[in-house]
Amino acid sequence: MKIIAVLLALVFFVIAILYWVGMFGGVHVKHGILFAALGVLALIWLRFQSAAPTRSR
Amino acid sequence: MTFPQAMFLAALQGVSELFPVSSLGHTVLIPALLGWDIDRGTPQFLSFVVALHLGTALALVVFYWSTWKGIIAAFIRSVVRGRFEHSPDEKTAWLLIAGTIPVALLGIYFEKAVQRLFASPLPVSLFLVANAAIMFLGEYLRRAQHAAPGKDYRPLESLSWREGALIGLSQGLALLPGISRSGTSIVAGLLAQLNHESAARFSFLLATPVILAASVLEVPRLFTPAGAGVAAEALAGGILAGVVAYASVAFLTKYFRYNDLRPFGWYCLLVGAGCAILFAMKVIT
16 A cells, blocks of 8 residues: 555656646646645655554553 | 725625625626626736635634644644544544545636636526525435434534545535535535534535635736736725625524525525526526
């Protein structure tokens, strides 16, 4: 699952950058911000996967 | 657009953004009914609208300030910890994220195309009738759900991520001018067995990041020559929209403790049907 989170984050950040540099028919700032936010969420998901689980008694 | 017209539209925006009656629908219908020749596509008008949305969003932030502080703090704590502690604020934070992603994607890809197709008085009138039908149907289904004994209302924090995402997604219907964002999300909340108060609260919290982000991103418009041309209208309109929105959300949070959506349904049905007849028969063009 960690590898999926990393891949998703990468894909979302690349799409965000492509929107910002105008690769999809012009610069789309909002689209880029949305995909960057999705990238951050994917990293948060990775964080949740990586954190040590709590030990149950 | 004259100054009094601008102030009227600002007050209208403040009320109709939060009441489940479609703000976009009203900003199309009312100027058409009053015979105001306002081009909604000019840079000046778009700058003015940015100020109105900003005022509305800030009013929501101020009204729910203590709630937002708790939600943001709980969200940061959960990210730092890397696991859920299942507090109500934390659950609300993640439900808001789950609900915001689908509507943000829909809005970014389809908003302009949908509004280009339908933002004229006759389709808006018909969508307002559809908005009434959504609210009546939602109330009917809610009553049917709770007719069975033992079917209690749920607290907001008990929603699953999927239910949060579906409530958020329901706001996508409001891309159609005449369909209310708060109306559809409150109905979706009721169908998830929230009571009116919780459904409305979740709807208003869901609205805040979307309206705030959309308006903040458009703030540079206010500093263009077109924005400078309507600076007085934008400033006064933004403040007025904010004050009216604050009063509206204060009223609605009290209203939904004991009342339901049906009065808004009747309003949308009467106004929508009346306008549809007037525009279809070309009594008003």
